Amino acid sequence: MGAMIERSVRAVFFDLDGTLLDSLPGIRYSAEAAFAACGLVRSEVDLRGLIGPPIRTILANMSRGVSESELDALEQAFRVSYDSEAWKRTPHYAGAAETLRVMRAEGKRLFVVSNKPRHISVRILKEEGTLGLFDEVVTRDSRVPAYAGKVEMMGYLLRKWEMKPEDCLMVGDTMEDAEAAYETGMRFCLMTHGYGDVPAEGDVPVAIRLDGFTELAAKRFV
Numbered sequence: 001m002g003a004m005i006e007r008s009v010r011a012v013f014f015d016l017d018g019t020l021l022d023s024l025p026g027i028r029y030s031a032e033a034a035f036a037a038c039g040l041v042r043s044e045v046d047l048r049g050l051i052g053p054p055i056r057t058i059l060a061n062m063s064r065g066v067s068e069s070e071l072d073a074l075e076q077a078f079r080v081s082y083d084s085e086a087w088k089r090t091p092h093y094a095g096a097a098e099t100l101r102v103m104r105a106e107g108k109r110l111f112v113v114s115n116k117p118r119h120i121s122v123r124i125l126k127e128e129g130t131l132g133l134f135d136e137v138v139t140r141d142s143r144v145p146a147y148a149g150k151v152e153m154m155g156y157l158l159r160k161w162e163m164k165p166e167d168c169l170m171v172g173d174t175m176e177d178a179e180a181a182y183e184t185g186m187r188f189c190l191m192t193h194g195y196g197d198v199p200a201e202g203d204v205p206v207a208i209r210l211d212g213f214t215e216l217a218a219k220r221f222v
Contacts, residue, residue, distance in 0.1 A: 008167065009108070009167065009168065009169045009187075010107075010108065010109060010163070010167040010168070011108065011109035011110070011111065011161070011163050011167060011168045011169070012103060012108055012109070012110055012111070012168070012169045012170075012171060013111045013112075013113050013154060013157070013168060013169070013170045013171065013181075013186070014110065014111065014112050014113070014171050014172075015112075015113065015114060015150075015170075015171065015172035015173060015174070015177050015194075016112060016114040016116050016121060016124075017051055017052060017114065017115070017116060017173075017194075017195070018051055018052065018172075018173035018174065018191070018193075018194030018195040018196065019093075019171055019172050019173045019177070019191050019194055020092055020093065020096050020100075020112075020130075021090050021091070021092060021093070021124065022090065022091055022092070022093055023051060023090050023195075024047065024048055024051060024195070025089040025090070026082065026086040026087055026088070026089035026090040027047065027051060027055075027058070027082075027086070028047055029081070029085075029086045029089055030078045030079075030081035030082040030086040031047065031058070031059065031062060031078060033077065033078070033081040033086075034059065034074045034075075034077035034078040034081060035062075035074065037077040037081075038070065038073050038074050038077055040063065040064075040066060040070060040074065041064055042062045042063065042064070043061075043062055043063065043064050045061065045062055047062065048195050049195065049197070050062065050195075051195040052115070052173070052174040052176055052195055052196055053115060053176070054115050054140065055075060055078055055079075055082075056071065056075050059071060059074045059075060059078060079117075082120065083119075083120065087120050087123060087124055088127070090124050091128065092128050092130065093191075093193060093212065093213060094212065094213065094214075095212055095213035095214045095217065096130075096213045097128060097129065097130050098213070098217070099213040099214075099216055099217045100130055100133045101130075101133060102217060104133045109135050109161065109163070110133055110134045110135060111134060111135055111136055111137070111138065111157055112125070112134055112136075112137040112138065112139075113138050113139075113150050113153040113154055113157070113170075113180075114137075114138075114139050114140075115139070115140055115150075116139055117139060117140075117141055118137070118139040118141050118142050121137055121139055122137060125137065135161070136157060136160075136161075138153045138156065138157060139153075140153075149176070149180070150176060150177065150180035151179075151180045151183045151184060154170070154180055154181075154184045154186070155184060158184065165184050165185030165186045166185060166186075168186045168187075169186060169187050169188075169189055169207075170184075170186045170187070170188050170189065171188075171189045171191060171216070172188070172189075172190065172191065172194070172196075173190065173191045173192075173193070173194020173195055173196045174194065174195065174196030174197075174198070175196060175197070175198055175204070176196075177190075177196070178190065178198045178204045178206060179204055181204075182204045182205065187207040188204070188205065188206050188207055189206075189207055189208050189209075189210060189216065190206050190208070190209045190210070191210055191211075191212075191213075191216075192209055192210065192211050193211060193212055
């Protein structure tokens with residue numbers, strides 16, 4: 001698969017939705033099911049651009065002025081649909097599993113930091129055959145109280161595994177991922193096949209932009 005990233009990168013942190021996983025089909029399926037089940041009308045918005053934050057935020061952005069109680073019902077209906085069937089519509093992007101295996105074989109530590117609920121994250125990775133490649137999977141609900149966001153999740157992993165941020169790489173697809181990498185001192189790799197939009201010229205540096213995992217496998221970071 002070509003040369004891997006430089007050995008100076010000893011650990012790689014991955015977002016899930018839009019980075020490792022093509023989450024749009026499953027999220028769209030359950031969002032539509034939730035609005036139908038609750039008898040509510042959703043806004044004509046591009047769902048692709050909303051993916052990344054927790055599902056309650058996504059549903060709120062799809063809604064037309066719903067109340068908190070209606071949003072509660074939407075979230076519950078979404079989770080019933082997603083947990084029962086839609087999670088199966090969330091495959092890895094092409095080349096992702098192979099790239100993870102090569103990285104692991106080369107001695108890289110691999111981690112997941114995600115806004116996705118833990119039970120579903122683990123279920124999908126297990127189904128895809130990649131769960132065992134990660135040293136740890138951390139989600140917002142991995143602890144009580146929940147993590148505030150990815151900066152806090154990544155900080156926890158750096159402390160627990162005694163890693164230096166300059167030895168790590170964050171791979172993601174949104175501004176949240178880019179900002180988390182910046183705030184923790186890691187380099188950031190943007191996967192442009194995802195759902196976010198990180199400006200080429202901005203305050204948050206992007207070490208490299210890639211269209212897919214074949215490129216990540218071949219790239220060398222300096």
